[in-house]
Amino acid sequence: ILNVEQSPQSLHVQEGDSTNFTCSFPSSNFYALHWYRWETAKSPEALFVMTLNGDEKKKGRISATLNTKEGYSYLYIKGSQPEDSATYLCAFIHDYKLSFGAGTTVTVRA
């Protein structure tokens, strides 16, 4: 069982503020890391697939960085909006399967 940890478990952000949170994963035998967004009453939706050390991906106001040598990835939300409220999951890929973290639940207050 691989240890994929996300912190914090939850956070509250004022609309317009920026925030970030972390996904930690085993640093050996890295293949890929996925980020997903899971809104209430919807299905998890893929945000990023990250494969290379130093990778930076961006989608609108959301971006992610990857450090495979130290085993962490950051997800950033710039200028948070209420529609960013969701649980953000990271998944570490090993042996062709995904190990998910427990997620960071973001609540954006208007």
Added chain:
Amino acid sequence: KAGVTQTPRYLIKTRGQQVTLSCSPISGHRSVSWYQQTPGQGLQFLFEYFSETQRNKGNFPGRFSGRQFSNSRSEMNVSTLELGDSALYLCASSSNRGSETQYFGPGTRLLVL
């Protein structure tokens, strides 16, 4: 393209019964993975099917089984249900390998009484 569909969406069973959940992947996707989510837990990988063969399996007891049909539709079966099996069961499809981007269905919420 139609998304991943799962049936039923909600299910109530009693301990000892068995249940079958169904998942239809995105057209053209050949890999179907199943996940369980219980309160406070992340998504736990159950198994992955590709071309009617189980290609990968998580750490779940043998009561959990699955299969995939020639049209890539997949079913998951849980026998001798326990209270702890109450969970949201998600299936996800990907075009080839189970390690690629997963496209999730809406899930089946199972309650075991």
